[in-house]
Each structure stands twice: as C-alpha cells, then as structure tokens.
Amino acid sequence: MVAASALIGVLGGMEPLATVDFLHKIVEETPAATDQEHVPVVCWNVPQIPDRQHALAGRGPSPLPAMLQGIVRLAAAGATRIVVPCNTAHCWFDELQAASPVPLIHIVDASLAALLVGEDDERVGLIASRGTLESGLYQRRLDSAGIPWLANSDAEIEELFVPGCYAVKRNALHEGALLLARAAERLVERGANRLILACTEVPLALRRIDSPLLGISIDTNQALAGACVDYWLAASRHAARQVA
Amino acid sequence: MVAASALIGVLGGMEPLATVDFLHKIVEETPAATDQEHVPVVCWNVPQIPDRQHALAGRGPSPLPAMLQGIVRLAAAGATRIVVPCNTAHCWFDELQAASPVPLIHIVDASLAALLVGEDDERVGLIASRGTLESGLYQRRLDSAGIPWLANSDAEIEELFVPGCYAVKRNALHEGALLLARAAERLVERGANRLILACTEVPLALRRIDSPLLGISIDTNQALAGACVDYWLAASRHAARQVA
Known part of the structure; x- marks a missing residue:
C-alpha cells in the first residue's frame, strides 16, 4: 500500500x-x-x-x-x-x-451511513442519554433522511437507562446489561427494527450478556x-x- | 487535582x-x-x-x-x-x-526502577528478541546497576522464543504461552529470581495461561x-x- x-x-x-x-x-x-x-x-x-x-x-x-x-x-x-x-x-x-x-x-453521519447499508423500511430505536436526546442530534438527521425513529419515555430513562449506565460505570456489567437490554426491548416492542446505541456504556454492556439485540444495533463509536x-x-x- | x-x-x-x-x-x-x-x-x-x-x-x-x-x-x-x-x-x-x-x-530505566522496588539479591532473567538482546540495551544498564542477569541460549531462542512469539502473533495464544513459559522456566532453573519480559507478546501470552511466572516478572510496557x-x-x- x-x-x-x-x-x-x-x-x-x-x-x-x-x-x-x-x-x-x-x-x-x-x-x-x-x-x-x-x-x-x-x-x-x-x-x-x-x-x-x-x-x-x-x-x-x-x-x-x-x-x-x-x-x-x-x-x-x-x-x-x-x-x-x-x-x-x-x-x-x-x-x-x-x-x-x-x-x-x-458521529451521527457515520452512524446513519452504517444504518443505510441495511434493508429498507427501517424504524430506528434510539438509546441515548437525556442530554443527547434533548440536543436532537440524532432526531434532526433521522428526520432529514426520512427515517422514522422512537426513543425511551422519561420513565424508562429514569428506571432503566440511567441506573443501567451507572451500574456499568461502577463495573457491575451484568446488572447494567439487563437494565439496558430492557430499555432497548421496550423500543423493539413499540416497533423499532434497528437500534442506535448512542452511548458508550450500552454496546459494552450488551456484549457482556451476548445480547441478540446487538444483531440489529449500530454501535456509534x-x-x-x-x-x-x-x-x-x-x-x-x-x-x-x-x-x- | x-x-x-x-x-x-x-x-x-x-x-x-x-x-x-x-x-x-x-x-x-x-x-x-x-x-x-x-x-x-x-x-x-x-x-x-x-x-x-x-x-x-x-x-x-x-x-x-x-x-x-x-x-x-x-x-x-x-x-x-x-x-x-x-x-x-x-x-x-x-x-x-x-x-x-x-x-x-x-523503557529500560522505567523497567529497572520497577525491578529495584523489589528485594535484594536479584538475578534477572531477560526474555527478549534476538535483536533486543544483541543491542545490549538491557545488559549494559543491568551491568551498570550491578545486577546479575542471564538470557536464553541461541537454541532456546530458536526452539522456544521465536515460535512462541509467532504463535501469539497469529493469535494461537495458548500454544505460544506454553513455549514462552518454557523459555522463561529455563532461566529460572539456571538461577533467575526475577524476569524482565522485554517483548510485547510475552506478558500477553503468560496472562492467557495465568502463569505463576508473572509474579516475578516485569512487563516493560x-x-x-x-x-x-x-x-x-x-x-x-x-x-x-x-x-x-
């Protein structure tokens, strides 16, 4: 080369x-x-x-x-x-x-490019911190690309996402993974067929439990x-x- | 801070x-x-x-x-x-x-500083590539510090160290670890009570087999x-x- x-x-x-x-x-x-x-x-x-x-x-x-x-x-x-x-x-x-x-x-352009390699008819579930969600970073670009998306409710963020991330941060990976996988499953139940894992802790934790959700997920990093x-x-x- | x-x-x-x-x-x-x-x-x-x-x-x-x-x-x-x-x-x-x-x-100064934290009466076994050994990088500084050292023979390098390193490089970690551990054990048999692992592959491999040799070893990186x-x-x- x-x-x-x-x-x-x-x-x-x-x-x-x-x-x-x-x-x-x-x-x-x-x-x-x-x-x-x-x-x-x-x-x-x-x-x-x-x-x-x-x-x-x-x-x-x-x-x-x-x-x-x-x-x-x-x-x-x-x-x-x-x-x-x-x-x-x-x-x-x-x-x-x-x-x-x-x-x-x-990072959002890179993530959407990875997403668009996949099939049509994508409905994206967005797993991210409240700060990232409130910034609209992903939603604005998904809207521009005409890709429907959904995110966790405030209650799900409070009860599943936040404690899941903090469990991972204190190295309780298995406990964190179960909480984060539940946050992701809620989005799949509501119709998401792809997931964007826009938070470092999430792919780390899901790999720990070898979650089948990884098969439909984009790790943004x-x-x-x-x-x-x-x-x-x-x-x-x-x-x-x-x-x- | x-x-x-x-x-x-x-x-x-x-x-x-x-x-x-x-x-x-x-x-x-x-x-x-x-x-x-x-x-x-x-x-x-x-x-x-x-x-x-x-x-x-x-x-x-x-x-x-x-x-x-x-x-x-x-x-x-x-x-x-x-x-x-x-x-x-x-x-x-x-x-x-x-x-x-x-x-x-x-890197040799850092390794010797780590070594000198230990007890007296140290006899250092040096695990390194032929290039590193021939350069005398470690031997000159060990001589200056008055620390006795020994290294593998040409035959041991040929039969144990080189194939061990190449096994690690092709990701056959367990096979490589057994060869590299044997190279290290030869030095211990000849009187080494500390080991300097002056080659990236060696600590990686010894950790894979959880080798007790790690307890007397300095990982130079x-x-x-x-x-x-x-x-x-x-x-x-x-x-x-x-x-x-």
Missing part, C-alpha cells in the same frame, strides 16, 4: 478509556496484513475538559475552550480529518467545525471508527493511482 | 495494537476518580515506519526518519515528556533524544506506563504546591 498523507486526528479524553477503546476499534476495523497498512492516527487524549453533562444542564463551565485547544493541536500535528468519539461532545460540533482548518467527521478506516482506504487508493 | 501543564507524548505505531494496549495501561495505572484526574496524553500512532527488525538485520531501510517525524510532531503538540512503547525502537534512543526538544523516558503516571502525579503535586 502506498503511504498517503492522510492522517486521522482523534479528539479524545471524554472519557479516557472510551478513547482507548475507540483507537482499538480503528485497528480492528482495518483490513491490514502488516503494521504499515494500519490507519495513521494522532490522538489528543487530554481529559482535563469540564464535564459535558454538567455544562449542558447549566451546572458547570463550558468544555468548548478545552476542546478547541485539542482541535488546534491536532490540526497543527497534520491531521487531515478530525473525529470526536463522544456523542455528547457533538452538541458543540458546529463550533468545533467552525474553528477547525480541516473537516470533522460527524464503531461506526465512527469505520468511517475513519473508509477515509484512510480511499486516500490510500487515491495516492496509489497518482503514483501509477 | 490542579491541572498541570505536563503532557505525555507517546511515539506509537510499532505496532498499532501494542500502542493501544500501552494507552490502556496508562489509564489502568492511574489512581483517578474522575475523567479529569487521568494522565493527559498525545499519541502519534502512525504505523508507516519501516520494519525495525529488518533494519537492524541490515535488510531494510532505517525507521529513524519516520520516528523523528513523530518526535517533532509530539513536541510541537506540547508534549513535556516523550515515551516509545517498543523495546526494539530503543536501539535508536540516542538519536531520538538528541533530536527532541523535550526529555524522553527510557507496564513499567513505562507506570513511569508516565509517576511523572504526571509529581507534576500535578508540584502545580498544586505553586497554587497553594
């Missing part, structure tokens, strides 16, 4: 282990036989960023200045595309893109990793054509 | 998954209760670096220019210490340090991750004292 000048910049740190998991997904998604065929990545994994959920709830400082610092450093390091493996951080996507000299790949690999492979093919 | 201006730069890409594993080790080694308390890291995980073993054997181009590019980018991104989570790459350590505006932490965490904690304490 011919070396391309393409370089993926990862704005991480939200949270540190999820960033490491995202880098792992890029390696896993890459069809490479040698080290040299893997995707070149520069990663800004600097977690000194004010809490995003608190900021959205009006209870803390904005994370934007810290995120902008990361964007500037990644661009200075030579990144040709930048990604942010965190759904909540996409509430500041427009400001980040406006300040970046290079294009950002949006995995979709974003796939978009990075697609970009790199296209850039490499382009570089090879220019040499040939 | 007060935010410090310390920033760890990781020169990765050799190989991509080992780099991800190293970042994971930094997170695991950090005593943090919140995202914001984790070690800030910028990582250059660009694997388009010529093969190090081939270069050392005189059968391929030097990896040094590609590594130097990474050093320059990490320093430009604001790294205050740089580490290279790959033993073989340390054959070029002096050239990297000479070209870097910030100090590098040497883990020791380097620990050195990063120690540096970050010291810088944070220093920043906190300045504020107080």
Whole structure:
C-alpha cells in the first residue's frame, strides 16, 4: 500500500478509556496484513475538559475552550480529518467545525451511513442519554433522511437507562446489561427494527450478556471508527493511482 | 487535582495494537476518580515506519526518519515528556533524544526502577528478541546497576522464543504461552529470581495461561506506563504546591 498523507486526528479524553477503546476499534476495523497498512492516527487524549453533562444542564463551565485547544493541536500535528468519539461532545460540533482548518467527521453521519447499508423500511430505536436526546442530534438527521425513529419515555430513562449506565460505570456489567437490554426491548416492542446505541456504556454492556439485540444495533463509536478506516482506504487508493 | 501543564507524548505505531494496549495501561495505572484526574496524553500512532527488525538485520531501510517525524510532531503538540512503547525502537534512543526538544523516558530505566522496588539479591532473567538482546540495551544498564542477569541460549531462542512469539502473533495464544513459559522456566532453573519480559507478546501470552511466572516478572510496557503516571502525579503535586 502506498503511504498517503492522510492522517486521522482523534479528539479524545471524554472519557479516557472510551478513547482507548475507540483507537482499538480503528485497528480492528482495518483490513491490514502488516503494521504499515494500519490507519495513521494522532490522538489528543487530554481529559482535563469540564464535564459535558454538567455544562449542558447549566451546572458547570463550558468544555468548548478545552476542546478547541485539542482541535488546534491536532490540526497543527497534520491531521487531515478530525473525529470526536463522544456523542455528547457533538452538541458543540458546529463550533468545533467552525474553528477547525480541516473537516470533522460527524458521529451521527457515520452512524446513519452504517444504518443505510441495511434493508429498507427501517424504524430506528434510539438509546441515548437525556442530554443527547434533548440536543436532537440524532432526531434532526433521522428526520432529514426520512427515517422514522422512537426513543425511551422519561420513565424508562429514569428506571432503566440511567441506573443501567451507572451500574456499568461502577463495573457491575451484568446488572447494567439487563437494565439496558430492557430499555432497548421496550423500543423493539413499540416497533423499532434497528437500534442506535448512542452511548458508550450500552454496546459494552450488551456484549457482556451476548445480547441478540446487538444483531440489529449500530454501535456509534464503531461506526465512527469505520468511517475513519473508509477515509484512510480511499486516500490510500487515491495516492496509489497518482503514483501509477 | 490542579491541572498541570505536563503532557505525555507517546511515539506509537510499532505496532498499532501494542500502542493501544500501552494507552490502556496508562489509564489502568492511574489512581483517578474522575475523567479529569487521568494522565493527559498525545499519541502519534502512525504505523508507516519501516520494519525495525529488518533494519537492524541490515535488510531494510532505517525507521529513524519516520520516528523523528513523530518526535517533532509530539513536541510541537506540547508534549513535556516523550515515551516509545517498543523495546526494539530503543536501539535508536540516542538519536531520538538528541533530536527532541523535550526529555524522553527510557523503557529500560522505567523497567529497572520497577525491578529495584523489589528485594535484594536479584538475578534477572531477560526474555527478549534476538535483536533486543544483541543491542545490549538491557545488559549494559543491568551491568551498570550491578545486577546479575542471564538470557536464553541461541537454541532456546530458536526452539522456544521465536515460535512462541509467532504463535501469539497469529493469535494461537495458548500454544505460544506454553513455549514462552518454557523459555522463561529455563532461566529460572539456571538461577533467575526475577524476569524482565522485554517483548510485547510475552506478558500477553503468560496472562492467557495465568502463569505463576508473572509474579516475578516485569512487563516493560507496564513499567513505562507506570513511569508516565509517576511523572504526571509529581507534576500535578508540584502545580498544586505553586497554587497553594
């Protein structure tokens, strides 16, 4: 494979282990036989960023200045595309893109592209934090694409999603998985035939119980990793054509 | 914790998954209760670096220019210490340090520091590739510290270490682990009471079979991750004292 000048910049740190998991997904998604065929990545994994959920709830400082610092450093390091493996951080996507000299790949675009590879007649169930749901990040883009969607009720979020996520955070994976799977099943009962898992904890937990729901699910960080690999492979093919 | 201006730069890409594993080790080694308390890291995980073993054997181009590019980018991104989570790459350590505006932490120094935490009367068994052994990286520093050491014979490397590593590389972890454990046991039989596992595949394999040898072993990438965490904690304490 011919070396391309393409370089993926990862704005991480939200949270540190999820960033490491995202880098792992890029390696896993890459069809490479040698080290040299893997995707070149520069990663800004600097977690000194004010809490995003608190900021959205009006209870803390904005994370934007810290995120902008990361964007500037990644661009200075030579990144040709930048990604942010965190759904909540996409509430500041427009400001980040406006300040970046290079294009950002949006996690919702990557997730919808992964969704549209599937069959017609899709009805999407959206599993996400209240902050992500209230931002309308996914709903606006699903509406634009004409894809019907549904989400958990406030009661389901309170009784299933929130305690499920906190169980995963304190490493009670099995307990968390059962709660999160029930939140997802409610959406399937109401007609969802695909699921978007727009929260890091959910795919992690469902994999732990080997849930059959994974078969109809999009893991949004995995979709974003796939978009990075697609970009790199296209850039490499382009570089090879220019040499040939 | 007060935010410090310390920033760890990781020169990765050799190989991509080992780099991800190293970042994971930094997170695991950090005593943090919140995202914001984790070690800030910028990582250059660009694997388009010529093969190090081939270069050392005189059968391929030097990896040094590609590594130097990474050093320059990490320093430009604001790294205050740089580490290279790959033993073989340390054959070029002096050239990297000479070209870097910030100090590098040497993987052998980090490993010996981890070793010296233990008891007296240590006799170190060195498990490493032929390239690492021939470079004398570990032996010179062990000699300077007055620590006796021994390594596998050529025949043991040929019959146990090399096929063990290649088994791990093709994901035959159990088979590889049995071979690598036998290579290590030969050193223990000849008097080693500590082991330095100076090759990424070895700790990975020994963990798979839950080998009791791990109890006397130093995983060099883990020791380097620990050195990063120690540096970050010291810088944070220093920043906190300045504020107080």
